[in-house]
Amino acid sequence: MSSTGFSAQERAAMRQRAEELRTSKGLKGAAKLAKELDACVEAIDALSGTDQAVAALLHRIVSEEAPHLNPKTWYGFPSYARDGNVVVFFQPASKFDSRYGTVGFQDTASLDDGDMWATSFAVVAVTDEVEQRLRDAVRKAAG
Template sequence: MADQRSKADGFSAEERAAMKQRADELRASKGLKGAAKLAKELEACVAAIDGLDGVDRQVATLLHGIVTDEAPDLDPKTFYGFPAYARDGKVVVFYQPASKFKTRYGTVSFDDPANLDDGPMWAVSYAVVEVTDAVEKKVRELVKKAAS
């Protein structure tokens, strides 16, 4: 990241904001269970998507639709302020918008519970700079495989 890091703690302002968002996410769902928790997390996920612009919003909207179609068992939530989708509370796939850390591209990324294993090495993060039919097809394939 090209931005200035604080000499006191080594984190950029954007990184500190993301950590604060994660703490807020955990506090917001504390004490909630079942349908109430799922509804609150869905609301937060949709709000995170609605707060994006341009390609970030297009990609996050695409991912949300694909997960809804291909992996409805994954629960929408936020993860450090990112739109994310989890199984049993563990994030499977999320979108990290470029605007979050002022990077050149946003990424569709998969965490450890994703079933993308392919030999001794495989990709878990994909840069997306434009939504195209080919991008949609690839993300759909990855989500289906990850959620299987």
């Protein structure tokens, strides 16, 4: 670890985020949305194995259940935003050499359920049950 306290993977993610902001600078409307969609699809295509399967599933689910969310990348993660704010994203296991990929929801997601609720889910396989649970979560999160 460096003296900044960030790991090499964290520094790489920050560089990716800076690049995302640079590449969309000056773009507006349909041109910006198209660029962000391309980046999201490229991020999914760059994954392999379970990471790619889960990211592709999430992309399909969001397209079907919450088409008003706009695909983009966020720190290199495939993500989906409303009014520019990320609602749901996929953090691949390969990104930080972790045991599992995570489907996460930001505070803009409408997941509130009493005094406590889940905001991320570990996903280790694509199954019918996983698909249904993700559909339900995305539908609720997207409001």
